[in-house]
Amino acid sequence: MRIISRKRLRQASEKHSEWEASLNIWYKVARHTKWKNFAEVRQSWSNSDPVGTCVVFDIANNRCRLITYIAYRTQKVFILYVLTHADYDKGGWKNACGC
Numbered sequence: 895m896r897i898i899s900r901k902r903l904r905q906a907s908e909k910h911s912e913w914e915a916s917l918n919i920w921y922k923v924a925r926h927t928k929w930k931n932f933a934e935v936r937q938s939w940s941n942s943d944p945v946g947t948c949v950v951f952d953i954a955n956n957r958c959r960l961i962t963y964i965a966y967r968t969q970k971v972f973i974l975y976v977l978t979h980a981d982y983d984k985g986g987w988k989n990a991c992g993c
Contacts, residue, residue: 895924896970906958906976916954917976930966946991948974950982961987 897903903921907914920939929935932944941952951960959982961975975987985993 895927895929895964897921897925898970898972900973902973902976910958910978913954913958913976916958917960920951920953920960924971928969929964932964935964946988946993948991961991963991 900921903917907917923938927934927938929938932942932949935942935949939951941956943950945961947963949962949964951962952958953960957979959975959977959979960973961977961982963972963974964970965972974990977987
């Protein structure tokens with residue numbers, strides 16, 4: 895998969911250094927796979943959920959939420975948000991996912 899944009903992962907890691915290792919693991923898993931549907935995503939990363947048109951990944955023992963849009967046909971993962979669990983609960987990100 896092509897990850898767009900890794901910059902958001904780096905920025906989140908700079909702000910929350912405790913997430914860096916987990917975000918790097920997610921990046922390596924996502925980059926080296928070719929997901930065709932959500933079932934395949936779940937096989938690679940069990941702590942993931944479909945929410946509207948997005949896929950939400952629980953990162954760093956549920957302290958971080960990675961909100962993505964996955965274009966399976968073109969093999970691209972768009973990173974929309976990298977949020978703390980508290981910011982995720984506020985729900986502002988849901989508009990981007992058609993919720």
